[in-house]
Every structure is written in C-alpha cells, then in structure tokens.
Amino acid sequence: MSSEPRNRQQTLALRKQFIGSSCKLFFPEDPVKIIQAKGQYMYDENGKQYLDCINNVAHVGHCHPEVVKAAHQQNLLLNTNSRYLHDNLVDYAQRLSKTLPEKLCAFYFLNSGSEANDLALRLARQYTKHKDVIVIDHAYHGHLTSLIDISPYKFRNLDGQKEWVHVAPLPDTYRGLYRENHKDPATAYADEVKKLIDKAHQENRKFAALFVESLPSVAGQIIPPSGYFQKVAEHIHKAGGVFIADEIQVGFGRVGKHFWAFQLQGEDFIPDIVTMGKPIGNGHPVACVATTKEIAEAFSATGVEYFNTFGGNPVSCAIGLTVLDIIEKEELQTHALHVGNFFMELLNQQKAKHPLIGDIRGVGLFIGVDLVQDQEKRSPASKEAEFIITRLKEEFIMLSTDGPGRNVLKFKPPLCFNTKDAELVVDKLDTILTELERKKT
Amino acid sequence: MSSEPRNRQQTLALRKQFIGSSCKLFFPEDPVKIIQAKGQYMYDENGKQYLDCINNVAHVGHCHPEVVKAAHQQNLLLNTNSRYLHDNLVDYAQRLSKTLPEKLCAFYFLNSGSEANDLALRLARQYTKHKDVIVIDHAYHGHLTSLIDISPYKFRNLDGQKEWVHVAPLPDTYRGLYRENHKDPATAYADEVKKLIDKAHQENRKFAALFVESLPSVAGQIIPPSGYFQKVAEHIHKAGGVFIADEIQVGFGRVGKHFWAFQLQGEDFIPDIVTMGKPIGNGHPVACVATTKEIAEAFSATGVEYFNTFGGNPVSCAIGLTVLDIIEKEELQTHALHVGNFFMELLNQQKAKHPLIGDIRGVGLFIGVDLVQDQEKRSPASKEAEFIITRLKEEFIMLSTDGPGRNVLKFKPPLCFNTKDAELVVDKLDTILTELERKKT
Numbered sequence: 001m002s003s004e005p006r007n008r009q010q011t012l013a014l015r016k017q018f019i020g021s022s023c024k025l026f027f028p029e030d031p032v033k034i035i036q037a038k039g040q041y042m043y044d045e046n047g048k049q050y051l052d053c054i055n056n057v058a059h060v061g062h063c064h065p066e067v068v069k070a071a072h073q074q075n076l077l078l079n080t081n082s083r084y085l086h087d088n089l090v091d092y093a094q095r096l097s098k099t100l101p102e103k104l105c106a107f108y109f110l111n112s113g114s115e116a117n118d119l120a121l122r123l124a125r126q127y128t129k130h131k132d133v134i135v136i137d138h139a140y141h142g143h144l145t146s147l148i149d150i151s152p153y154k155f156r157n158l159d160g161q162k163e164w165v166h167v168a169p170l171p172d173t174y175r176g177l178y179r180e181n182h183k184d185p186a187t188a189y190a191d192e193v194k195k196l197i198d199k200a201h202q203e204n205r206k207f208a209a210l211f212v213e214s215l216p217s218v219a220g221q222i223i224p225p226s227g228y229f230q231k232v233a234e235h236i237h238k239a240g241g242v243f244i245a246d247e248i249q250v251g252f253g254r255v256g257k258h259f260w261a262f263q264l265q266g267e268d269f270i271p272d273i274v275t276m277g278k279p280i281g282n283g284h285p286v287a288c289v290a291t292t293k294e295i296a297e298a299f300s301a302t303g304v305e306y307f308n309t310f311g312g313n314p315v316s317c318a319i320g321l322t323v324l325d326i327i328e329k330e331e332l333q334t335h336a337l338h339v340g341n342f343f344m345e346l347l348n349q350q351k352a353k354h355p356l357i358g359d360i361r362g363v364g365l366f367i368g369v370d371l372v373q374d375q376e377k378r379s380p381a382s383k384e385a386e387f388i389i390t391r392l393k394e395e396f397i398m399l400s401t402d403g404p405g406r407n408v409l410k411f412k413p414p415l416c417f418n419t420k421d422a423e424l425v426v427d428k429l430d431t432i433l434t435e436l437e438r439k440k441t
Numbered sequence: 442m443s444s445e446p447r448n449r450q451q452t453l454a455l456r457k458q459f460i461g462s463s464c465k466l467f468f469p470e471d472p473v474k475i476i477q478a479k480g481q482y483m484y485d486e487n488g489k490q491y492l493d494c495i496n497n498v499a500h501v502g503h504c505h506p507e508v509v510k511a512a513h514q515q516n517l518l519l520n521t522n523s524r525y526l527h528d529n530l531v532d533y534a535q536r537l538s539k540t541l542p543e544k545l546c547a548f549y550f551l552n553s554g555s556e557a558n559d560l561a562l563r564l565a566r567q568y569t570k571h572k573d574v575i576v577i578d579h580a581y582h583g584h585l586t587s588l589i590d591i592s593p594y595k596f597r598n599l600d601g602q603k604e605w606v607h608v609a610p611l612p613d614t615y616r617g618l619y620r621e622n623h624k625d626p627a628t629a630y631a632d633e634v635k636k637l638i639d640k641a642h643q644e645n646r647k648f649a650a651l652f653v654e655s656l657p658s659v660a661g662q663i664i665p666p667s668g669y670f671q672k673v674a675e676h677i678h679k680a681g682g683v684f685i686a687d688e689i690q691v692g693f694g695r696v697g698k699h700f701w702a703f704q705l706q707g708e709d710f711i712p713d714i715v716t717m718g719k720p721i722g723n724g725h726p727v728a729c730v731a732t733t734k735e736i737a738e739a740f741s742a743t744g745v746e747y748f749n750t751f752g753g754n755p756v757s758c759a760i761g762l763t764v765l766d767i768i769e770k771e772e773l774q775t776h777a778l779h780v781g782n783f784f785m786e787l788l789n790q791q792k793a794k795h796p797l798i799g800d801i802r803g804v805g806l807f808i809g810v811d812l813v814q815d816q817e818k819r820s821p822a823s824k825e826a827e828f829i830i831t832r833l834k835e836e837f838i839m840l841s842t843d844g845p846g847r848n849v850l851k852f853k854p855p856l857c858f859n860t861k862d863a864e865l866v867v868d869k870l871d872t873i874l875t876e877l878e879r880k881k882t
Contacts, residue, residue: 011526018534019523020549020737022747026524033526037519055521057750063517072513076504078478079724080496082460083467085452085474093459108461111552111726112751118585143749144559145587157745278750283520285552285726285751289461296461304598306463308584309498309719310553310726 008033008045026400027393037062040414040421042398051421053399056412059252059279060326067282070322074315081309082109088317095324096288099259101270106296108289109312113248113277114142116287117211119306120273121146123291124209124242127298134196134210134236137170138219138404141211141246150211153218166200168193168232170216171224174359174370175378189224190231197239207241209273214261217249220403221368221410223361229265242295245271248287249366252279253327254415256337256364264363282323286316332415336364343367343411343422350426354433356381365417368402369409369429380405384436391432397425449474449486467841468834478503481855481862483839492862494840497853500693500720501767508723511763515756522750523550529758536765537729540700542711547737549730550753554689554718555583557728558652560747561714562587564732565650565683568739575637575651575677578611579660579845582652582687591652594659607641609634609673611657612665615800615811616819630665631672638680648682650714655702658690661844662809662851664802670706683736686712689728690807693720694768695856697778697805705804723764727757773856777805784808784852784863791867795874797822806858809843810850810870821846825877832873838866 006014011033015025025031032050036043039061042050052058060067074088082089093107110116125131133150135141140153148154149162161167171189173180178188197207210232216222233243250261251274258264262271272295277287299306310316327333344362347369351357358372358381371381371388385407389399402410409429413421447455452474456466466472473491477484480502483491493499501508515529523530534548551557566572574591576582581594589595590603602608610618612630619626638648651673657663674684691702692715699705703712713736718728740747751757768774785803788810792798799813799822812822812829826848830840843851850870854862 006528008526011528011531014531014535015526018531018538018546018548019753020547020732020747021741022737022743022745023523023549023753024746024748025526031526034521035519035527037521042519042521042525058521062521063519068513068516071516072509075509075512078476078483078504080475080478080483080499080503082464084483085449085456085466085472086476087447087452090452090455090459094455097459105459106461107459108464112556112749114556114749115553115585122586122589143747144556144585145563146585148563154745158743283751283754283756285754285757291461296463300462302463302599304463304595305465306461306584307465308553308555310724312460312464313724313726315724316726 005045027390032393040417048396050396050398051424053397053411053413053417053425055414056249056254057278057283058414059282060323060330060332061414061416064282064326066326067319067322070318071284071315074318077314079313079315082312083307086314086317088314088321089312092317092320095321096290100274100290103270103292104274104290106291106293108306109316110287110289110308111285111310112287113275114144114147115308116248116275116277116289117141117246118144118146119289120244120275121150121209123273123289123295123299124244126302127242127295128208128240130206130208130240132164132166132200132205132207134166134168134193134207134241136212136216136219137167139211139213139216140218164205166196168196170219170222171228172220172222173225174361186225186227186231189228190235193232194235197235201239207236207239209241209244210236211244211246213246213249214264215250215255215363215366217410218402220370220408221361221366223363224265226265229262229269233269233271242272244273244275246275248275248277249412251276252323253333254279254336254364254366254412256333256340259333280323281316281319284316284319285310286320327415336415339417339419339422340364340367342419343426346422346426350430350433353430354437356384356433356436362411365411365413365415367411370403371407371409380407382407385409387436388429388432392428395428397428446486468831473834481858489837491837491839492865494838494852494854494858494866496855497690497695498719498724499855500723501764501771501773502855502857505723505767507767508760508763511759512725512756515759518755520754520756523753527755527758529755529762530753533758533761536762537731541715541731544711544733545715545731547732547734549747550757551728551730551749552726552751553728554716555585555588556749557689557716557718557730558582558687559585559587560730561685561716562591562650564714564730564736564740565685567743568683568736569649569681571647571649571681573605573607573641573646573648575607575609575634575648575682577653577657577660578608580652580654580657581659582654605646607637609637611660611663612669613661613663614666615802627666627668628672630669631676634673635676638676642680648677648680650682650685651677652685652687654687654690655705656691656696656804656807658851659843661811661849662802662807664804665706667706670703670710674710674712683713685714685716687716689716689718690853692717693764694774695720695777695805695807695853697774697781700774721764722757722760725757725760726751727761768856777856780858780860780863781805781808783860784867787863787867791871791874794871795878797825797874797877803852806852806854806856808852811844812848812850821848823848826850828877829870829873833869836869838869
C-alpha cells in the first residue's frame, strides 16, 4: 500500500515508532518480512521461500484460491450485521452442527477465539449462576481481561491468581505428576480435579465451568490421556459446572482421526460448550461458540440481547463455509492423519538417534518434539530449542517453540503440508541436532 | 451459499433452530432478509430497495468498490499475523497517527470495538496500577465480561454494579440534571464526576480510568456540552487515572467538523487513549487502540507479550487504509457536515410543526430526534417512536431508536447519504407524525 517498497530496516523502524512494544516479532533480533504466501509456503521481500510449520490459522493453506474467491464474491454483494436474515449465517450454523454431537445445536458467531472464550465464560456463569472456574496449568485461553484471569500462562506474570480461579495439574504423561508408567493417569489426573473441587467446596465456592484446551498447546503440545475428559466432566457436572472444550488451536480436522480434538477422548464424550477460532476462517477474523439448547436458553432468559457488530456477517460466514468445503473436498482431515503419521515415524527415527529428543508426541498435524538435556531427568533443553529454530530459519523453515520451558518444537502447519515437507524438515533437524550434539561432546 | 435460495420463513426457521436466541433481529415480528447492498441502499430477496439510515459500520457506503478491491488484492497475496514485518501494518498506524494529536503515537490493532475497549482497560490499569473506573450513565462499551461491568446499559439487567465501577450522570442538557437553561452545564456535570471521585477516595478506592463515548449513542444520541471533557479529564488525572475516549460509534469524520468526535470539545483536548471500531473497516472486523508512548511503555514493562491472532493482519490494514483514502478522496467528512446541516435544518422545520418532536440534536451525520409525549415534561414517547420506525420500514426506510426510553430516532447512515435521502426521510417522517398526531386528537 505504500508508494515505494521499504526495506526491512525501514519497516522495522516504523514498527518501533508506531506499534505498541508489547506486540512482539518472531526472531526479534532479525525479524522476517513476509510479503506473500501460498499453501504451506511464505515469501519474503527478496522472494526467498520459507516452509511454514507454525501457522495453524492458514488451515487449508495460505491464500487458498477458493477462500479468496468466496470472500470476494460475498464482499461484492453484502457485508452487514446479523440483525437481518441471511442464508449464509444459518447455512453455516447448520453445517457446523453436522460436525458436532447433536446436543451442540446453538451457535454464536464472533470475531476471535478470545471473544469466543469470553462468551463461553458468560454462558457458563449465566447457566449455572456460579462464578468459579477450573483451568489447567499453563493454559492460555486469550488476551482479554476475563481470559487472562483463567490463563495461568499469563496471570502468573501479571495480576496473579484470582480467588475464583482453581488450577488443576496439566495431564502431561511425559513431564507431569503421573507419567507413562502410571497404570491409570486419566483417573489420577481427574482425581486431582476432584480434590480441587472438594477443597473449594469447603470454602463454599461454586463452580461455573472447567475450561480445557482439547489439546493443551502453549503448555507444550500435550495429549491428555484418553478418558480424562469423561472423568473430569463427571466431576465438574456433579459440582454444578459445565465442561468447556477450547478447540481454538486444534479443531477442524487437524488431529486427523476426528474433526474435533475432544473426540480423541472417545465417542461417548460431549462437551457442554465448544469454542472455535484461528483456523475457522483461514485467517479471516471469525470465531464461534457452540452450545446446548439449555445453556442458550438460560442465557437468553435474562432478556439481555447479545449483539456482536461484525459477528456472523455474510462475508465471515461465506468464508467459514468455504473452509469446511475445502476440508471435505481436499480430504484434508485424512491427509493430516497420513502426513502426521509419516512425520511422526520419521521423528521417532530421529529420537532413536539423538539424545536431545526426549519425547515425540502428536496426533495428525499437531506434533511436539520435547527436547531434554537429560533423558532421565527430562530437564528442558530450552537453549537448544532456541538454537534449533534459529538455525531452521536460516534453512528457510519457520518453526517455533512452546511449553513452560520453551523446549518443545511445535508443529502445526497448514494442513496442505505434505510428506516431502516432512522429509525436508526432519532432514534439516537431523543435521542441526548432529551439529549441536557434536558441540556438546 | 445454499443450493437453492430460501424464502424468508425458511431462513427464519433455521435461524430459530441454530442461532442462540439472545441474538436479536431487527423487527422480530416481521424481520427483513437483506441479500445485497450498495452505498446507502440495501436490497431484500425480492429486490426491494431500503434506504439505510442506521448502519454507521458501512461508513463509506455498503460494498464500496475500492474497499472490496483492496480486500481482494491483499487476500490474493498474504493474510498472516503481525509477528512478521509488513508495510501495511506500519503504513496504517502512521496514517492513523496523522489524524490524531501527536501525543497519541502507539497503536494496537484488534478485531472489534469490544476487544479495543478491553485492551484500553488493561492499558489504563497497568499504567496507573489502579482498578476503579468511572463511566457515564447509560453507556455501552461492549459485549465482553469486562465491558458489561462498565456498561450501565447492560449491567443493570445482568449482574449489577461492581464495587470498582462508579457511574457519573449523563451530560444530557435536554433531559438530564443540568439543562439548556443552566449557565454552565459543562462545569456542573464535571463537578458531579469530581464528587464521585471524592466519595470513592474516602473509601480508599483508586482510579484507573474515566471511560466516555465521545458522543454517547445508546444513551440517546447525546452531545456533551463543550468543555466537559477538559474538566473531567482534569479531575481524573488528579485522581491518577486516564481519560479513554470511545470513538467506536462516531469516529472517522462522521461528525463533519472534525475527524474525531472528541475534537468537538476543543482543539486543546487530548485523550490518553482512543478506541476505534465499527466504521474503521467498513464492515470488515478490525479495530484499533491509540495511546501515548508512556502508557504503551508501562504496558510492555510487565514483559508480557500482547498477541492478537488476527489483529493487524495485512488484509485488515489494507482495508483500513483504503477507508481512510476514500474518506479523503470523496471528501466524506465535509459531505457529512453539509448533509448533516441540511438534514438538521429540515428536521428543525418539522420540530416547529410537530409537538411530538421534543429535541433535535446532532453533529454531521450523527443526529437524534427526541420524541416526547409532552413538550414541558419531556416524557419519552416510546410507543410513538416504535410506531414510526415500523411505519418507516413499510416505506422502505431503515431507522432505529435509542436512549433509555427508546424514544430517540437515531440517524447514523453511511456517509454517502445525501440531501435527497434526507428530504425523502423527512418527508415520510412528516407524513407519519401527522398521522400519529391526528390519531391522538
């Protein structure tokens, strides 16, 4: 949009001048300027191609032509609020309902995952008339005031823990309280939630909700043990609260076997509220909350309207519908399963070779490589992880780290990521791990 | 997007089935299905044309071709997050900075006015290390948990007033505490804020912010007396808090004389934080917070990153930049001034004729027609207002009401609204008012 293209330093200087410094760049020491993207590839101002292993928002691929077309066609016709009837809104809700258990039949459309989680909190509180929330350690549910309060990842560094927030241990079977050698980690971790509830009940506190990312992401790409959700759902229901599955990072077929990550827990498990964001519109600001008739009716019983200016507009809905079309037409869920399995196999071969790799965990194209300084102590290899992503960037591969120790390489690429891309990444990773280990000895 | 077009009843039935019932339709008894729009006109499924007097979001006109083109061109190239350098982001921030006092030089981009107001609250609290907020009676600042708390329009019907929220009287010189006959209503209303502060200080409470819509909208299209902002800003500053101007409804040239509505208070007045939404992207979900270097630095001093997944993406910024271009190129600010003045003149002629009209107030294309049952008592003519907007709809004119009595006809059309449109509306209004008054006598 500028009259003449700027070089990287000029853009950076203006960014420092005008953008709040809390907004961070990837690789702040040497940030990348990206001006174009296609599928799983991004291009800098010099035409250099980067393989994108990070961006789960560009779900069906950067700038997917069908998404771009749907946005344009609807933009030409109409973009207004949901106070008028429009087919896109109801088509989209109906279409999403087909991917979910029948019970989840009431939809709200919004502009971001944060807005979705905030509404989920409001719904839960209105339905239960309770206030307290159980969250999982290291969770991140969004950037809003209400969500920082329920995000240990954030509140520990800001205002601290509110009296109505209760933090349950992360069901991490690699580095957590109960590990792979425990005979029933699902029950053991669920019992921890039960203990929290009992303790709070002694203080006469009352629960509105348990908030869980279906696959905890910022916490280090964690796969909760199967059956855990059913058990904690039972506990929170007995306490009068609801189960909220935050699918913002991981929904829409990424996990391969299922469309929603909570379905990994078993066919019998149904959350009371599901929140969706990031991949839902392939980058367009759109988000959704799905819930039950009972919860929706309790919310509307207050008589207070819920109005979201941009939420559910025909353009956002057209884009959302097209993303669903593409997942189906291009069989991206099955693709995620196959490529993910292939990728995991290659990574597991690396694990056998490199002592820095402590754990490989993943489902579909949600994969974590947990780097350790010591295989037994499982102490996070944070510096090494940092070194690896910096080196990979030099090899034109975009990757990032996560986890409290920032030692988990997290893979959540656009779903068009293929086996060749996986081979390339693993090949480069092998080289860099070898370099690193050579230095160490 | 559906295989075959549905009729209005079918769409309505699906809406009832799938959309949370808290999401309300205009004219719920007989809702309108809109499938297309252009400029200030909307079209239903039968091709009927409606004149849009409501939608301030479609700021430069529904489906403005330049906006649609900018979105499409950028969508073809790249839509990713702000962790990479991109010229659109810095160009947009720089461009917005030119419309604002120099002091407001740090920008954050988000997806909705609600997200903007929530961030403003976080900024104010982090900067001041205080918690309490002063809000104006009947204010509405957004649908998020944190904003319902500071919106008397909402919290009175929900969870009630929090102990950290202090409600100042609405500076309404027509129906408020101090009226047009008061010699200095600006000082009188500001003194009410001072009283609130003094009372709270006695209870050892500390102020983070005073939140004000530059022109209170839901409260009934109110024009605060000039000089009021300077005086209350002085009071809140002395109490250690900041002044937040919520420009979400009224910014971007709507008021005609100025680009920002807070500038109506005088050249000397500068808020500490300005929030923007609705019209900023002509319907695309985008929003912005502008603040001072000091506040931005206090926010970043926590070391905690602010990341908004979709906020500041190249598409949203391209659209925002284009909206600014169009306002300039089509001289929409001047146009709003002229058409607004013309419209006000016509309306004032009606006031002389119709006892139902108690007050006409407005600046540019932000106009309120306050209907009263009795000119002296100024009692809200709520039913009559409802009747008028229903009748106007039959005449294919879309208008809505506002104010605590829902008796204020509110005009905030797309800025391309012209003198002919104004003539048409006033003509129809004249007819309906005459009908109504004939019935009464």
